[in-house]
Amino acid sequence: MLDAVFSALSDPRRRAILERLADGDATVGELAAPFDVSRPAISKHLSVLEGAGLVRRIPEGRVTRCHADPEPLAEVSAWVERYRAFWTDHLGALARYLEHEEER
Numbered sequence: 001m002l003d004a005v006f007s008a009l010s011d012p013r014r015r016a017i018l019e020r021l022a023d024g025d026a027t028v029g030e031l032a033a034p035f036d037v038s039r040p041a042i043s044k045h046l047s048v049l050e051g052a053g054l055v056r057r058i059p060e061g062r063v064t065r066c067h068a069d070p071e072p073l074a075e076v077s078a079w080v081e082r083y084r085a086f087w088t089d090h091l092g093a094l095a096r097y098l099e100h101e102e103e104r
Helices: 002-009 012-022 028-032 039-051 071-103
Strands: 055-060 063-068
Touching: 002 039, 002 055, 012 028, 012 039, 012 063, 028 063, 028 071, 039 063, 039 071, 055 071
Parallel strands: none
Antiparallel strands: 055 063
């Protein structure tokens, strides 16, 4: 699932769609409005986001509303945090080493 989320987040339009949905549910038309692409293109982006579990489409009569699901981002956050801690520790050790070398 982590690969699917990173893949979905790799496209700036998909990130923009998620940012818009962070403000609340929206229709496909509302999501398509700021972009210079067709509704089918936006629908394809939504399919990728759905496949990653980041978006759900909710049919309401003739209109489909989209809802963001931030749960998959928790896995991404945990992965990033693990590597942030790793690099912080290693860069801290490098800084201490360089400081020690300067004192010599």
